Amino acid sequence: MKDANFLKEHNARSIWHPMAHPADSQANPPDIIVEGEGAQIIDVDGNRLIDAVGGLWNVNLGYSCAPVKQAIAAQLDRLPFYSIFRGTTNDAIIELGEMLRAFFAPDGLTRAFFTSGGSDSVEIALRLARQYHKVRGQGGRVKYLSLKKGYHGTHTLGASVNGNANFRTQYEPLMPGCFHIPAPYPYRNPFNETDPQKLAQLCLAALEDEIAFQGAETIAAFIMEPILGAGGVIPPHPSFMPGVRELCDRHGILLIADEVITAFGRSGDWTGSRHWGVQPDLMTTAKAITNGYFPFGAVMIGGAVAEVFEADTTGKAAIGSGYTYSGHPVGAAAAIACLKETERLNVKDNAAARGAQLFEGVQALMAKHEIVGDVRGGHGLMTALELVSDRATKTGIDKATIGAVHRATYESGVMVRVSGPNIILSPPLILSETEAAKIIDALDAGLSAVA
Numbered sequence: 001m002k003d004a005n006f007l008k009e010h011n012a013r014s015i016w017h018p019m020a021h022p023a024d025s026q027a028n029p030p031d032i033i034v035e036g037e038g039a040q041i042i043d044v045d046g047n048r049l050i051d052a053v054g055g056l057w058n059v060n061l062g063y064s065c066a067p068v069k070q071a072i073a074a075q076l077d078r079l080p081f082y083s084i085f086r087g088t089t090n091d092a093i094i095e096l097g098e099m100l101r102a103f104f105a106p107d108g109l110t111r112a113f114f115t116s117g118g119s120d121s122v123e124i125a126l127r128l129a130r131q132y133h134k135v136r137g138q139g140g141r142v143k144y145l146s147l148k149k150g151y152h153g154t155h156t157l158g159a160s161v162n163g164n165a166n167f168r169t170q171y172e173p174l175m176p177g178c179f180h181i182p183a184p185y186p187y188r189n190p191f192n193e194t195d196p197q198k199l200a201q202l203c204l205a206a207l208e209d210e211i212a213f214q215g216a217e218t219i220a221a222f223i224m225e226p227i228l229g230a231g232g233v234i235p236p237h238p239s240f241m242p243g244v245r246e247l248c249d250r251h252g253i254l255l256i257a258d259e260v261i262t263a264f265g266r267s268g269d270w271t272g273s274r275h276w277g278v279q280p281d282l283m284t285t286a287k288a289i290t291n292g293y294f295p296f297g298a299v300m301i302g303g304a305v306a307e308v309f310e311a312d313t314t315g316k317a318a319i320g321s322g323y324t325y326s327g328h329p330v331g332a333a334a335a336i337a338c339l340k341e342t343e344r345l346n347v348k349d350n351a352a353a354r355g356a357q358l359f360e361g362v363q364a365l366m367a368k369h370e371i372v373g374d375v376r377g378g379h380g381l382m383t384a385l386e387l388v389s390d391r392a393t394k395t396g397i398d399k400a401t402i403g404a405v406h407r408a409t410y411e412s413g414v415m416v417r418v419s420g421p422n423i424i425l426s427p428p429l430i431l432s433e434t435e436a437a438k439i440i441d442a443l444d445a446g447l448s449a450v451a
C-alpha cells in the first residue's frame with residue numbers, strides 16, 4: 001500500500017467527498033481507513049479504533065463476516081449479474097424475496113422491489129405511492145408530507161421530503177407538493193413543549209391541520225423514520241407513530257416507514273415500526289440488508305397496496321421504474337447470507353443490551369460535561385449527544401469545538417460521527433460489552449479535551 005502522505009495528497013487532488021466542502025480535504029485531510037476486523041477498524045497510520053459509526057449505520061455484523069464474503073465470492077463465480085427487468089430473473093433474488101417476505105410478515109409486508117441503496121428505495125416508495133392512487137382512480141393524490149429533521153436520501157424526491165435545510169437549499173427549487181410538519185423533538189420544537197407525550201399530540205395536531213389545509217384528496221403519502229436517525233437520533237413518544245397511522249387511515253394517505261437505518265435490528269427490534277406497533281403501507285430498507293458489503297436495498301410493499309396493483313386490469317399498475325441493479329444477484333447473495341447471520345446471531349437483542357449500556361453511559365457523560373445539552377437513545381444501538389455552548393440557553397456548538405471532540409475521541413481509540421451539533425453512535429450490532437465501555441471512556445476523554 002502507498003504511504004499515508006502519498007494517499008492524503010492524492011485524495012485531495014482527485015476526490016470530492018459526499019457531504020463535504022470540496023476544499024475541505026486539503027485543509028482537513030480525511031482519516032484513511034485501510035482494514036476492518038469485528039467492530040474495529042485500522043487507519044493508514046496503524047491506529048486501531050472501535051468503529052462507533054458502524055460504517056454509516058450499515059455494518060451491523062461487523063467487518064469480518066465470513067459467510068457474507070463467501071456468499072458474494074461464490075455468486076460472483078457462478079453468475080455475477082443478470083437483470084430482473086420484465087422477462088428475466090435470477091435464482092438468488094427469488095430466494096431473497098421469499099426470505100424477506102417471511103422476515104417482514106409481522107409488518108404486513110408481502111412483496112419486495114429491489115434497489116441499489118437507501119435513496120433509491122425512497123425514490124421508489126414515493127413513486128409507488130403516487131402510482132397506487134392513480135391505479136385506484138385518485139390521480140389527484142400527488143403531494144407528500146414528512147417531518148422536519150427527517151432524512152430521506154439525496155435523490156430529488158427524497159431531498160424534497162428531507163427536513164434538513166443543509167441537504168435542500170443548494171438544490172432548490174425541489175419538487176413542488178412536499179410539505180413538512182414539526183418533528184416530535186422535545187429538546188427543541190416550535191411549541192416549547194418538553195413533555196414527549198404532549199409534544200406528540202401537538203405534532204399530530206399539526207399533521208391533521210396540514211392535511212386539512214392541503215386537502216386530503218391531494219395527498220399521496222406521509223413518509224417518516226420510526227426513529228429519526230441522521231437528524232440526531234430522536235425517538236418519538238410511543239403514541240406518535242400510531243397517531244400518524246390513524247390519521248393516514250382516516251384520510252386515505254399511505255404511510256411510508258423509512259427504515260433504511262432501523263430495519264434488521266439496529267433499534268433493538270427487527271424493524272423500527274414494530275416498537276410502535278405500526279404496520280406501514282410501504283417500507284424502505286437498504287444499509288444493513290447487505291451489511292455494507294454490497295450496495296443494495298429493498299422497498300417492502302404491504303398486502304393491501306400489493307392487492308391494488310396486482311388486481312389492476314387497465315395497465316396503470318405497470319411499474320415504470322427500475323434500476324439496472326434492481327435485483328442484482330451478488331447483492332441478493334450478500335443479503336441472503338446477511339439475513340441468515342442477522343437471525344442466527346439474533347443481533348437485535350445485543351443491540352438492545354449494548355444500546356442500553358451506551359445510553360446509560362452518555363447520560364453519565366451529560367451529568368459530568370456541561371457541553372452536553374441533551375442525550376438521546378434507549379432504542380438499540382442508536383445514540384446521540386447534542387452539544388451546546390451554553391446549556392441554559394441551548395445555544396448551539398461551533399464546528400471547531402465539536403471537531404475537537406471528534407479528534408480527541410479518535411485519538412482515544414474510537415471513531416464517532418459528527419452530524420451538525422450531534423455526536424452519533426451507531427456501532428456494529430455485534431459490539432461487545434468491553435467495546436461499549438471503551439466508547440464511553442473515549443468520549444469522556446474527547447469531551448474533557450474541550451472542557
Ligand code: PMP
Nearest residue numbers: 117118119151152153258260261
Ligand atoms: N433514508 C434514511 C432514513 C437514511 O438514513 C438514509 C441514509 N443515511 C437514506 C434514506 C439514504 O440512503 P443511501 O445513503 O443508502 O442512499
